[in-house]
Amino acid sequence: MRILTGNDLKSGSVTWWTGSDWSLHVEDAVDVAGSEDEIARREEASRRVNAPYAIDAEMHEGRPRPSHIKDRIRALGPTVRPDLTLKPTDPDIGTWVI
Amino acid sequence: MYLYDQYDQAMVDARVAEFRDQAQRRLEGKLTEDQFKPLRLMNGLYLQLHAYMLRVAIPYGTLNSRQMHALADIADKYDRGYGHFTTRQNIQYNWIKLEDAGDILADLAEVEMHAIQTSGNCIRNISSDHFAGAAADELVDPRPYAELLRQWSSFHPEFSYLPRKFKIAVIASDTDRAAMRLHDIGIQIVRNDAGELGAAFYVGGGMGRTPMIAPCIKEFVPLDRLVTYAEACLRVYNRHGRRDNKYKARIKILVHEMGAEEYTRQVDAEFEHMLSQGIEPPYAELERIRTFFEDPLFEEDASADIDRSDPDFALWVARNTHAHKAAGYVSAVISLKPVGGIPGDATSEQMRLMADLAKDYSFDEMRVMHTQNIVLPHVRLADLHALWTALEEAGLGSPNLDTIEDIIACPGLDYCSLANARSIPVAQKISERFAASGKTEALGKLKLKISGCINACGHHHAGHIGILGVDKKGVENYQLLLGGSEAEDVSLAKITGPGFDEAGIVDAVETAADVYLREREEGERFLDTYRRIGMAPFKEALYG
Numbered sequence: 001m002r003i004l005t006g007n008d009l010k011s012g013s014v015t016w017w018t019g020s021d022w023s024l025h026v027e028d029a030v031d032v033a034g035s036e037d038e039i040a041r042r043e044e045a046s047r048r049v050n051a052p053y054a055i056d057a058e059m060h061e062g063r064p065r066p067s068h069i070k071d072r073i074r075a076l077g078p079t080v081r082p083d084l085t086l087k088p089t090d091p092d093i094g095t096w097v098i
Numbered sequence: 099m100y101l102y103d104q105y106d107q108a109m110v111d112a113r114v115a116e117f118r119d120q121a122q123r124r125l126e127g128k129l130t131e132d133q134f135k136p137l138r139l140m141n142g143l144y145l146q147l148h149a150y151m152l153r154v155a156i157p158y159g160t161l162n163s164r165q166m167h168a169l170a171d172i173a174d175k176y177d178r179g180y181g182h183f184t185t186r187q188n189i190q191y192n193w194i195k196l197e198d199a200g201d202i203l204a205d206l207a208e209v210e211m212h213a214i215q216t217s218g219n220c221i222r223n224i225s226s227d228h229f230a231g232a233a234a235d236e237l238v239d240p241r242p243y244a245e246l247l248r249q250w251s252s253f254h255p256e257f258s259y260l261p262r263k264f265k266i267a268v269i270a271s272d273t274d275r276a277a278m279r280l281h282d283i284g285i286q287i288v289r290n291d292a293g294e295l296g297a298a299f300y301v302g303g304g305m306g307r308t309p310m311i312a313p314c315i316k317e318f319v320p321l322d323r324l325v326t327y328a329e330a331c332l333r334v335y336n337r338h339g340r341r342d343n344k345y346k347a348r349i350k351i352l353v354h355e356m357g358a359e360e361y362t363r364q365v366d367a368e369f370e371h372m373l374s375q376g377i378e379p380p381y382a383e384l385e386r387i388r389t390f391f392e393d394p395l396f397e398e399d400a401s402a403d404i405d406r407s408d409p410d411f412a413l414w415v416a417r418n419t420h421a422h423k424a425a426g427y428v429s430a431v432i433s434l435k436p437v438g439g440i441p442g443d444a445t446s447e448q449m450r451l452m453a454d455l456a457k458d459y460s461f462d463e464m465r466v467m468h469t470q471n472i473v474l475p476h477v478r479l480a481d482l483h484a485l486w487t488a489l490e491e492a493g494l495g496s497p498n499l500d501t502i503e504d505i506i507a508c509p510g511l512d513y514c515s516l517a518n519a520r521s522i523p524v525a526q527k528i529s530e531r532f533a534a535s536g537k538t539e540a541l542g543k544l545k546l547k548i549s550g551c552i553n554a555c556g557h558h559h560a561g562h563i564g565i566l567g568v569d570k571k572g573v574e575n576y577q578l579l580l581g582g583s584e585a586e587d588v589s590l591a592k593i594t595g596p597g598f599d600e601a602g603i604v605d606a607v608e609t610a611a612d613v614y615l616r617e618r619e620e621g622e623r624f625l626d627t628y629r630r631i632g633m634a635p636f637k638e639a640l641y642g
Contacts, residue, residue: 079523
């Protein structure tokens with residue numbers, strides 16, 4: 001599957017396209033295969049996202065998981081600072097990333 | 099240290115106002131990201147893996163307590179309570195909001211700081227010896243010359259759009275503590291046979307994907323022609339640098355392909371031409387700048403005695419202090435490399451403590467080292483124990499300067515959008531491994547440097563042991579390199595062979611260290627042993 005990501009224009013936070021809006025959580029992302037360019041153009045023009053692009057992902061336990069480690073770290077936060085990630089109390093998050 | 103005059107302040111204030119307007123126009127949609135990107139990069143604002151990242155310039159690594167306090171305040175007010183000191187003697191913040199960028203630059207301007215020329219294809223922040231102005235072995239303080247070049251290069255219209263970024267280092271001792279020959283231009287202040295001061299120019303060095311050691315193209319340039327010669331070097335590069343290929347655009351490629359002799363010939367011709375143009379600043383300006391770098395009032399009869407009865411203190415003194423030019427003083431290094439910590443990271447609380455200690459014990463001065471530690475340059479021996487006690491209480495007393503635990507590591511894949519592999523966890527595991535094994539002391543001076551990609555921000559080519567993280571079909575993989583040095587015995591490290599996974603690279607480093615411990619002769623560092631016995635015994639131990 002292909003999922004669409006970018007950064008929030010004001011905050012710079014990593015965001016994911018949910019089909020109708022942008023979410024901080026990659027598990028909210030939807031498959032945009034075939035329409036990624038059109039959505040990216042439209043959303044960037046409306047300033048709801050900065051520099052969007054599509055990446056490969058697979059379904060993992062019913063939720064999208066980016067295929068590449070770089071995108072997984074981007075989705076979660078720095079592996080060396082769990083306290084700064086989106087899931088600071090999840091003990092299993094390391095295995096999700098690596 | 100240098101203080102802004104009305105022109106410096108006006109320039110920086112004007113840039114803050116300009117960027118505030120540019121950021122606002124971006125937020126309002128009047129600028130596209132493609133239009134805005136080069137503007138934000140000119141002000142040190144990157145879009146990194148997780149958010150905007152702001153890189154703040156610390157000219158030649160020198161700052162005072164007020165500035166460090168301001169950096170701490172920015173970390174708390176606009177970021178997440180910490181900053182990362184970089185291998186270019188700068189600091190960067192990883193969680194910046196675009197809507198705050200103008201305010202941050204304004205806060206920086208209030209303490210005579212900025213983020214100009216910390217990105218883009220321009221002359222970057224000029225680096226220097228982190229013991230400048232204090233080292234017992236320096237000829238003169240190199241910082242006035244670095245400052246002169248900083249002023250010359252700031253907003254220089256001819257050099258704002260170079261083929262690629264351009265890095266200059268200035269030193270003034272035979273011991274190279276600034277990786278001078280791995281810069282686009284390395285300048286060493288020297289004295290000639292007539293006793294006159296001048297500058298030796300080394301041009302065309304660099305790390306990155308094509309590491310090269312800069313050759314000396316001019317052994318002596320009179321100081322009243324320093325800027326003119328630097329400008330001639332830049333002009334020839336600007337004229338012939340490869341703008342068609344990003345990967346061949348650095349000056350090192352030009353000097354290599356043109357040949358150092360031909361490059362020098364063209365620089366000399368340009369220099370002769372430029373001498374008639376009168377671009378050199380008046381010598382009085384250099385003299386004016388020099389007055390900002392006069393020695394503090396060192397105590398003339400400062401005690402040279404020091405009580406080393408506490409073994410922990412004695413170890414810290416032995417490892418983390420450096421000989422000072424004034425009797426009774428040393429430069430003290432605050433390690434930002436606690437065992438298992440993140441190299442170069444400091445919390446806002448730690449920054450404030452370092453600032454306060456600098457005020458109390460070091461004439462209000464600090465230096466950022468390219469090895470990601472902080473120097474208090476002028477500390478009385480009599481104050482060392484009190485300083486160390488305060489550092490110990492704050493977890494900043496790691497006695498590991500220049501040991502295998504004093505690892506340079508770039509932010510790597512944990513933060514950097516260019517990286518292919520994580521650097522920090524590898525550094526953490528290595529420091530933990532060696533601290534636990536007790537081998538750190540036996541290994542002595544051993545410089546280990548880790549980069550998360552070929553761009554080499556972690557200086558892996560220059561490590562006695564280097565590690566390069568690569569992407570192997572979507573999996574992190576680490577190449578091991580041996581035999582590099584960024585010092586006066588400069589050399590480029592060589593790859594040992596096939597790479598390792600994350601756990602494997604930690605084992606591999608220990609294996610290489612064990613070969614050294616087995617093979618070394620009296621007085622040899624790791625690097626010396628490697629140079630004597632070559633790669634073969636290490637390969638045999640690593641790969642069988």
